[in-house]
Amino acid sequence: MTGELADDEERDLILSMRMDAMLNSSPASFLSIVGGLVAVYVYWAPSVAFGLIAWLACIVAVALTNLLSTLLYARGLPSGWNARSWARFVSVMHLLSGLAWGVGGGWMLSFANEHQALVTVSIGLAAVTVSIPSVVHLPAYNLFQLPIFWSYAVGALFSSLQYSWPIAIGFFLLGAFAIVIGRVLGYQLSTALRLSIENKRLAQHLEERSAALEAANRELEIESHTDPLTGLANRRRLMSFARAVRGRCAMMIVDIDHFKSYNDTYGHVEGDTCLVSVAKALLGSVRPEHDLVARLGGEEFAIVLSDVGAEEARARAEAIRANVQALPMSGPHRVRCRVTVSIGVSTRAADRPKSLSDLMEEADAAVYRAKSEGRNRVCFDNRPRAQDVA
Structure with a gap:
């Protein structure tokens, strides 16, 4: 039972360290607002204006929520949330962000010309690249990058772009390989986190042993100069x-x-x-x-x-x-x-x-x-x- 409790504590500690890494990288969400504005500028046309504005509103809402969550996390708010609560919240936000970028990007690819498509693909790949720190928590990483790659694949299929089928297959394979690569990186990072925890525990243990030895040495020093009966000097x-x-x-x-x-x-x-x-x-x-x-x-x-x-x-x-x-x-x-x-x-x-x-x-x-x-x-x-x- 004690071993199970220790394992649970270690898992919670690792999860907490993962949340630290992910939420501390949330300020990069500001770049998504910039990317959204660039996409709206490139695609702007009266016929799709409403859709572009609605899509940009979703991008901005998700980005601002991520930035706000970083500030709340740094201040320990909400007070009742633990690492698991934050993990669920972060996973939901990654899914919403991935859907916003994926569905919006796929929709834009479906009617894009070659130049517009290049901008969309560049912004999407940049978003996936910026999200690499999320690989420490693999579910959140997959919930973000899979909707982007596979929505882009669907958008490419319905587009009039040259080589739309190879492009669609490429996006689909990128999503699949991203899962494999994320799993490997996630395992390596988790191992590094566990080693970090063990090192901290070892350092703490050595510090406690050192303090105990110093106390024992002081006591021996006192005893070597003290009469045991009266407490006077010897x-x-x-x-x-x-x-x-x-x-x-x-x-x-x-x-x-x-x-x-x-x-x-x-x-x-x-x-x-x-x-x-x-x-x-x-x-x-x-x-x-x-x-x-x-x-x-x-x-x-x-x-x-x-x-x-x-x-x-x-x-x-x-x-x-x-x-x-x-x-x-x-x-x-x-x-x-x-x-x-x-x-x-x-x-x-x-x-x-x-x-x-x-x-x-x-x-x-x-x-x-x-x-x-x-x-x-x-x-x-x-x-x-x-x-x-x-």
């Missing part, structure tokens, strides 16, 4: 960010006090909740556009503050310590007991270059000293304070 992202920081900065190592005891008492699930809560507190204490918070592993975190001096780094570290200590013991991200952290801080002045490894080593030493001095405190590295201030 050690890789920390190293990359810290190396990119220029000038003065501060490195903090934050270690949750007595976390092993917390885990043993409340279990690993509560321990993970505690880690997430602390991570949120740390992240809420920095400037996201300038600073970075990362989880080094276990209960240990690192913070890089860019463009800060020693005194500001100390104040920020004290604020971080206080924010963790103030974590709520109720709510979805509550901790089960009062949680504190020890923070080691290392700074780099703008005029005193220091490597990332030096900053990490000093911050590690400082956090170790903070824990050994009683925990829940902030400690700096052992350098004189005057060198820290920038």
Whole structure:
């Protein structure tokens, strides 16, 4: 059933593309008005004046209807019409146009002299030539060209032209061969339309796959730089960010006090909740556009503050310590007991270059000293304070 629906959709799409090709060529109908005026001028005589005027009126009416239909189609009107509705309308208009040219041309050939007949044949063949785009929809093409060729054949039979029989047979054969040629061309054009549709589908599929791959790559990139539990940056992202920081900065190592005891008492699930809560507190204490918070592993975190001096780094570290200590013991991200952290801080002045490894080593030493001095405190590295201030 799904396959049948897909086939119907493809047929409708091909039919729609055929209508685009045919209706976009409708402005050529203006040439039929010119051809009609030329024929009336060549054949004008009082005895056939009424017939010529009536015939020209039909030609003009059909041409104007075709031009109007092009404008309506371009604007999606009538709103309820689909490709099949337009295909029926186009077929009817091609039949009316073919009958107008065929019957009128055959009638004129029946009493034409050699010069008039040459004009009629030229105009008829020009009309068939201009209608070649209609071969994309073979029924409409045949409904136009067959009435012309075969009406011309009948008109030639009743004419007084020399070689009227060979001319009539020639027109009849032209109609028959036009059917064969139109069928071949129509098949080739339909195949081209199907290939065009397949190419568009393939391009769309490749675009969707490319977008999916890009999204997957972005997600992998994020995952490769993100701690899965807390959502903070991981050690890789920390190293990359810290190396990119220029000038003065501060490195903090934050270690949750007595976390092993917390885990043993409340279990690993509560321990993970505690880690997430602390991570949120740390992240809420920095400037996201300038600073970075990362989880080094276990209960240990690192913070890089860019463009800060020693005194500001100390104040920020004290604020971080206080924010963790103030974590709520109720709510979805509550901790089960009062949680504190020890923070080691290392700074780099703008005029005193220091490597990332030096900053990490000093911050590690400082956090170790903070824990050994009683925990829940902030400690700096052992350098004189005057060198820290920038």
